[in-house]
Amino acid sequence: MKAAPGPPYHDEGPLCRSGVNRHRPSDGLITDVDDDRNVFWIAGLAPGRLGIQWDFTEDRWRELRESGGSDDRLTIRFVRLADLSAKGGPGTLRFVPGERSGWVRLDVAAGVYAAEIGFLSPDGRYRFIAAAGPAIVPANRESPDCSLVVLDPVAPPPARRRAEASASRLSPWRPPMAAPPPSPPIAGGADPAWQPSLAAAMEIPEVVPHNAGSSPQRTGPLSDACVAPPEAGWPQPIATGPGTGSEEV
Amino acid sequence: MAIAHLGLVLHAHLPDVRHDGGGGLEERWFFEAVGQCYLPLLGVFERLRRDGVRFRLTMSLSPPLCAMLDDDALLRRCARHFDALTALAIAEAERNRRDARIHRLAAWWRRIWEERRGDFERRGRRLLPAFRELADAGHLELIATAATHGHLPLLHAMSGAARAQIRMGIADHVRRFGGPPAGFWPPELAWTPGLEAEYEAARVRWICADAHAVLLADRRPRYGTFAPIVCPGGLVVFPRDAELARRVWSARDGYPGDPWYLEYHRDIGYERSPEALGALAPPAGARAPVGLKYWRVTGPADAKEVYEPARAEETARRHASDFVDCTLKRGERAAAAMERPPFLLAAFDAELFGHWWNEGPLWLEETLRRVAECPALRLTTPSEYLEMTRDSALQCATPADSSWGEGGGHETWWNERTADLWAGLHRAGRRLRRLARRATVNVPAVHAAARHFLLAQASDWPFMIRHGRAGEYGRRRWSAALAAVERCMEAAERGDTDDTAGPALFPDLDLSLFKG
Numbered sequence: 001m002k003a004a005p006g007p008p009y010h011d012e013g014p015l016c017r018s019g020v021n022r023h024r025p026s027d028g029l030i031t032d033v034d035d036d037r038n039v040f041w042i043a044g045l046a047p048g049r050l051g052i053q054w055d056f057t058e059d060r061w062r063e064l065r066e067s068g069g070s071d072d073r074l075t076i077r078f079v080r081l082a083d084l085s086a087k088g089g090p091g092t093l094r095f096v097p098g099e100r101s102g103w104v105r106l107d108v109a110a111g112v113y114a115a116e117i118g119f120l121s122p123d124g125r126y127r128f129i130a131a132a133g134p135a136i137v138p139a140n141r142e143s144p145d146c147s148l149v150v151l152d153p154v155a156p157p158p159a160r161r162r163a164e165a166s167a168s169r170l171s172p173w174r175p176p177m178a179a180p181p182p183s184p185p186i187a188g189g190a191d192p193a194w195q196p197s198l199a200a201a202m203e204i205p206e207v208v209p210h211n212a213g214s215s216p217q218r219t220g221p222l223s224d225a226c227v228a229p230p231e232a233g234w235p236q237p238i239a240t241g242p243g244t245g246s247e248e249v
Numbered sequence: 250m251a252i253a254h255l256g257l258v259l260h261a262h263l264p265d266v267r268h269d270g271g272g273g274l275e276e277r278w279f280f281e282a283v284g285q286c287y288l289p290l291l292g293v294f295e296r297l298r299r300d301g302v303r304f305r306l307t308m309s310l311s312p313p314l315c316a317m318l319d320d321d322a323l324l325r326r327c328a329r330h331f332d333a334l335t336a337l338a339i340a341e342a343e344r345n346r347r348d349a350r351i352h353r354l355a356a357w358w359r360r361i362w363e364e365r366r367g368d369f370e371r372r373g374r375r376l377l378p379a380f381r382e383l384a385d386a387g388h389l390e391l392i393a394t395a396a397t398h399g400h401l402p403l404l405h406a407m408s409g410a411a412r413a414q415i416r417m418g419i420a421d422h423v424r425r426f427g428g429p430p431a432g433f434w435p436p437e438l439a440w441t442p443g444l445e446a447e448y449e450a451a452r453v454r455w456i457c458a459d460a461h462a463v464l465l466a467d468r469r470p471r472y473g474t475f476a477p478i479v480c481p482g483g484l485v486v487f488p489r490d491a492e493l494a495r496r497v498w499s500a501r502d503g504y505p506g507d508p509w510y511l512e513y514h515r516d517i518g519y520e521r522s523p524e525a526l527g528a529l530a531p532p533a534g535a536r537a538p539v540g541l542k543y544w545r546v547t548g549p550a551d552a553k554e555v556y557e558p559a560r561a562e563e564t565a566r567r568h569a570s571d572f573v574d575c576t577l578k579r580g581e582r583a584a585a586a587m588e589r590p591p592f593l594l595a596a597f598d599a600e601l602f603g604h605w606w607n608e609g610p611l612w613l614e615e616t617l618r619r620v621a622e623c624p625a626l627r628l629t630t631p632s633e634y635l636e637m638t639r640d641s642a643l644q645c646a647t648p649a650d651s652s653w654g655e656g657g658g659h660e661t662w663w664n665e666r667t668a669d670l671w672a673g674l675h676r677a678g679r680r681l682r683r684l685a686r687r688a689t690v691n692v693p694a695v696h697a698a699a700r701h702f703l704l705a706q707a708s709d710w711p712f713m714i715r716h717g718r719a720g721e722y723g724r725r726r727w728s729a730a731l732a733a734v735e736r737c738m739e740a741a742e743r744g745d746t747d748d749t750a751g752p753a754l755f756p757d758l759d760l761s762l763f764k765g
Contacts (some may be wrong), residue, residue, distance in 0.1 A: 041675060045660045046656045046658025047465065079425070111426075135406070143465065150644055151483070151643060153454075210706050
């Protein structure tokens with residue numbers, strides 16, 4: 001039997017109602033679960049990857065399960081805020097394991113995201129539990145924005161205020177008017193005068209190819225007490241490739 | 250005439266591994282870091298200073314490490330550890346009388362540990378004053394780092410947690426080193442947009458970041474990683490140079506993997522019986538390195554050849570020369586296309602030098618000497634570079650979410666294995682925030698809870714759990730810290746004044762930072 005149509009799921013929950021569209025939030029957009037014991041949060045994991053975690057108490061989970069239908073499925077709805085219209089939007093729904101706690105990673109486009117967790121009924125009704133965000137998922141490629149905006153770091157705008165950059169191109173570098181800060185004594189005479197570079201070509205210099213997959217790791221803890229010796233060689237080999245549970249969206 | 254600038258930044262950090270009464274095997278991490286890294290590095294800096302070599306480095310010393318370097322009981326145990334190592338080297342030399350090569354190496358280790366033990370005692374077992382003195386002499390620029398090495402982008406999702414890490418880290422730096430730091434080392438070089446407001450509010454002028462933080466910034470960086478960028482609010486971000494990092498740090502082809510260098514993982518702690526290891530024998534059933542090694546990297550196979558110190562030293566000198574040549578070439582090529590002198594940032598964990606890479610201190614010394622002799626290359630701190638170029642503006646952009654961990658993001662610290670850890674932190678943080686806002690609670694207990702809460706945030710615990718390196722220990726320490734937070738919060742709610750002992754960290758803790 002076909003379920004009776006309910007209200008469209010995207011009309012429910014604070015995330016879609018808020019209709020926010022902010023490029024880079026500086027404060028919390030959505031307060032997450034407001035009691036001490038239940039957790040739902042999201043964060044950018046890596047370029048193109050979002051992490052989502054929920055962890056409810058036994059009591060809260062039982063209450064949630066008992067208040068809905070047995071066919072309801074635990075669902076994450078996440079929205080890229082830049083895609084959200086003023087009237088809100090549906091976001092993307094993703095079923096997740098119907099367990100009291102869980103952690104998933106999602107491969108997504110770069111952007112700022114918020115997410116909700118709730119139960120989706122067979123009739124399309126979305127039962128909201130909690131919301132979290134914003135979280136920033138970085139791009140995995142260079143920005144298409146090649147505009148050049150400069151700022152004087154000596155006299156930046158007041159903290160916490162976004163500057164309106166003024167110039168449209170880099171100011172030519174000039175030697176400092178005053179001597180650089182005192183340096184320690186140098187064997188064999190004075191410090192050679194510090195000079196600007198010679199060329200003024202405006203080409204972008206060679207950029208080291210980015211390969212996040214082979215980014216060097218920090219060192220681990222000092223000697224691995226109580227563990228068998230790992231395989232020979234230094235440093236530890238870096239595991240590559242995405243972890244388990246990754247889902248392409 | 251300097252064409253390019255090289256900035257060398259060393260980050261020294263260990264988690265707080267102190268245990269009441271001592272004896273914890275993990276305390277050896279601290280002993281090894283003192284004996285293998287910090288003492289040799291101080292020796293390098295002091296030799297260069299004595300020889301009149303011009304050098305300037307930037308260094309951060311984390312608050313947990315500083316607390317341990319100031320702990321008399323721990324330092325006494327450290328001295329005993331050095332004694333045990335010397336005794337073991339003597340016994341090893343005797344035991345290997347019939348094998349001339351191993352006998353010579355054991356005697357070599359004996360000489361090294363006797364010298365380091367003597368150096369340790371000459372300093373009154375205190376290393377921090379030596380770092381301060383080098384800073385006063387202009388050779389080191391000491392910068393701050395987070396209070397307990399918290400992973401700031403992930404903590405930023407918890408109201409006020411990243412702010413407390415930054416502010417308490419800076420407060421600890423001011424208390425220990427007597428002045429505000431110009432720069433800040435973000436643990437794991439981790440960054441997320443939004444943190445700039447916290448840094449700027451704390452008056453941090455600059456931070457370091459990994460290369461892709463800047464390369465993938467919201468505006469394309471005109472000079473790649475050869476110049477810092479500035480956030481709209483004024484925070485300057487210096488990107489790490491990926492090529493320089495690769496040469497020293499790469500698992501595949503970095504210098505430390507050279508066949509002539511000492512093989513870190515072949516340690517006699519894994520090979521000798523507990524009786525032969527004497528005082529350095531680990532608890533029954535456990536195996537652990539002790540710090541005496543006889544083999545060189547040789548190659549990828551398990552079969553290793555005997556270490557030859559002279560060949561290793563020669564290799565370190567060659568690698569230092571290669572590093573300086575590479576830096577100079579990169580600097581020259583960049584300078585030809587730039588309107589400002591290029592700045593190449595080489596940033597490493599200090600514990601790489603001497604512990605993971607036995608020849609690292611020698612490589613560093615040779616590198617610093619060669620740079621001092623190279624007129625086209627100048628060793629400069631980020632602060633000095635900003636001062637020198639203060640008449641020219643920087644490109645304004647916001648760096649991309651990033652870290653120097655695997656994959657360039659935060660998954661090393663937040664993943665299936667560590668998710669419960671973060672849920673626990675979120676829970677404790679909310680409850681602590683509520684308590685801190687209440688004026689009637691037992692404040693000392695809330696202070697103690699806040700200290701334990703900071704300890705629970707150390708990025709070391711999820712790192713250990715993720716990589717299975719001392720993972721059980723990481724989980725135990727994290728669980729213990731969170732349990733202590735809960736215990737102290739319950740005591741606070743009961744008005745109990747008995748259970749208020751917190752860890753010996755942050756005597757000037759500012760509880761208002763935990764109000765969210």
